[in-house]
Amino acid sequence: MGEQLPDGGHELSPAELDALDARWSSCWTPGQVAQRLAGLATPWCVAAGWALELFRGTPTRAHGDIEIAIPSSRFAEVRDRLPGYALDAVGSGRVWADATPDILAVTHQTWVRDPVTGDYLLDVFREPHDGDTWICRHDETIRFPYRDIIHRTRDDIPYLAPELVLLFKAKHTRPKDQADFAATVPHLSEAQRATLAELLARVYPGHAWLAGL
Template identity: 70%
Template sequence: MSEHLPAGGHQLTPAEIDALPARWSSCWTPGEIAPRLSGTATPWCVAAGWALDLFRGEQTREHGDLEIAIPAASFTEIRGRFPGYVFDTVGSGHLWENATQEELAATHQTWLRDPDTGDYLVDVFREPHRGDTWICRRDPTVRFPYREIIRYTEDAVPYLRPELVLLFKAKNARPKDQADFEQTVPHLTPDQRATLAGLLARVHPGHPWLAHL
């Protein structure tokens, strides 16, 4: 285990990793999570693949989970919105069930679990920030006010700007990430393409996606 991770928890075995998709089979959709967070003062938003579908206005593929992003300091408020559920935290192939404050502080990814079924329902990213300014985990010099990175659907579901979603997907560019990029770029405005190109050049110099922007 990394010296930066807390004691306790357990390392996920290959069999447990293979079994995770089944535990996410009952995960919520953006339309199901939004009412649970309605009225919160915390700037939250749908992230990853679902965010791109919300931007494009239709679901284009199946999603293995639902991911949302929140400011790390606001997790206690968000946690209070889910009585009867527990939050597990994960990092470096380890999992801590019903995570303590120490375990939360050492990680950024948190899975909401139904204790009755064992199913995971939403993946909460606790993001670095300074007050109302979001800070990119990949490059802390990339910073935006929250009011600039969150967009809304006609039904008022908040989602992360597509340029930032694609910036995170660019690191590994799995087949689904490549497909998301190809399907999203035609919907971007010239300004959005320029923003994404600038971010890619800054965080991932020489990335092959730059040639298509």
């Protein structure tokens, strides 16, 4: 998102950032998200660390939250499945509670909040796209049809292709990202490894993960 964030919002203090884990302690599971979005026409998928768990089929670590990715222009379809919940926009360490459409237009994350408890339940990534083609936030030249990058578990839970999840995780390579890379690479097909290597070389030339592919 190249647009400048608007003024306002609540800037999270270091103490509030530290306290966020507790506010995500009641977040939904992938199965609970899938139940709420069952039959939704817009393409959506579990993203980030949970997507890798669904790909591997075996949990390897605890998760502090859950993220899904959707086409940005079709957010209303997801919002309509979440009646009664508050929607907070997030960007650059700030939170806009009960975000208005103009705030949503220039941010890409929405935290779904229980207005009674204040707990966060779901993180929605509103992703750039061109019709039925997904566009990578970090490099707009990377584009794939949604049908090629959304995989499904045996229980029909959609998740983002692991090579794309790892591409996003390569930006920061925090300890959990490194752990996810190590746990996932042995399960990738040759084609998935080749795709990840090509994308890493394009977006992050010389990235340390290239040696492991």
